[in-house]
Amino acid sequence: MANSPEMRASDVDRDRVAAILREHTAQGRITMDEFNERLEELYKSKTYGDLAKLTADLPDVDLRHRQLATPEAAPAKSGNLHPGMRAAWGAWAAASAVNWVIWLIVSVSTGDMIYPWPLWVMGPWGAILLMSTIFGNGPKRS
Structure with a gap:
């Protein structure tokens, strides 16, 4: 902790x-x-003393030597897949699901199985995503 509890804390200290x-x-x-x-x-606090009160009952808290987590240091949640690629796959899955639901509603309401047009939405987009996932460079490292 800082030498003086009256010293004003910064946004970085609050983070x-x-x-x-x-x-x-x-x-x-x-x-x-x-x-x-x-x-x-925490977000009402102004001084290091205020910050110290919030963590006084927690073990191993030294605010001066605490490093903020950086995206490079954070472990990957789903293998080595880049977060942007996970988001792209999520968008693909959501759009595909919506298209299949629309197709199913139209097929049921007309009483006839219509042409499975959602394949034209899923197929090319999914193929591009698959190639990007397999052959992509992954996240840039410094």
């Missing part, structure tokens, strides 16, 4: 404390209600 609170919430040390209460107080 560090928010990261600490999220980490301790994920580890089960504080409940979601406590997390929300502390987060509300």
Whole structure:
């Protein structure tokens, strides 16, 4: 913690404390209600002393040496798939699902199985995404 509790805290300091609170919430040390209460107080705080009160009952909290999580340091959630590629696959799946539901509604309401036109939406888009996923360069590293 800073030498002087009266010293004013910056937005970066508040972000560090928010990261600490999220980490301790994920580890089960504080409940979601406590997390929300502390987060509300966090963004009202002005000094290092105010920040220290929010983390006083949590182990291993040193705000000066706490590093903010960077996207490069964060572990990949779904293998090595780039977050943008995960989003693209999600958009493809959602659009495909909507098209198939529309196709099904029209087929049922007319009483006749109509041509499966959603394949023309899914196919080319999915093929491009598949090629990008397989042969893409992945995330850029510095």
